[in-house]
Amino acid sequence: MIACPSPKCSSPNVADLPHYWQSLPAESPLKDRYAPPARPKVSYWAALAAVAVGILVLVEGGVLLGLLLVVGGAGWVAVVYKAVQWAEAQRAAWEQSHVCLACTGTF
Numbered sequence: 001m002i003a004c005p006s007p008k009c010s011s012p013n014v015a016d017l018p019h020y021w022q023s024l025p026a027e028s029p030l031k032d033r034y035a036p037p038a039r040p041k042v043s044y045w046a047a048l049a050a051v052a053v054g055i056l057v058l059v060e061g062g063v064l065l066g067l068l069l070v071v072g073g074a075g076w077v078a079v080v081y082k083a084v085q086w087a088e089a090q091r092a093a094w095e096q097s098h099v100c101l102a103c104t105g106t107f
C-alpha cells in the first residue's frame with residue numbers, strides 16, 4: 001500500500017494520477033493541474049526536408065549553401081529528437097505518478 005510521502009500528511013488515501021485525472025470531469029479546475037505533459041508539436045519532416053534540399057543543392061554544385069542546409073537540417077533533427085525524448089520521459093514519469101487525495105500533492 002502506498003502512502004503520501006509528505007511528513008505532514010502520510011495519508012494512505014492516494015490514487016494513480018492517470019486514473020484520477022481521467023475520472024475528473026472536464027470542467028474541474030484540477031483537470032489542467034494534473035494534466036499529462038503535452039507532446040511537443042515538432043515534426044521531423046521539415047528538418048529532413050532541409051537535409052534533402054541541402055543534398056540536392058550540393059549535387060547541383062552549391063557547396064556552401066548545400067553544406068549549410070545539410071548541417072543545419074541534421075542539427076534540427078537532433079534538436080527535435082531531444083525534445084521528443086524529453087517529452088516521452090516526462091510522460092512516462094506522469095504515468096507512474098500518484099496523487100494524494102488528502103493534501104492533493106503528487107509524487
Ligand SMILES: [Zn+2]
Pocket residue numbers: 004005006009010011100101102103104105
Ligand atoms: Zn498527502
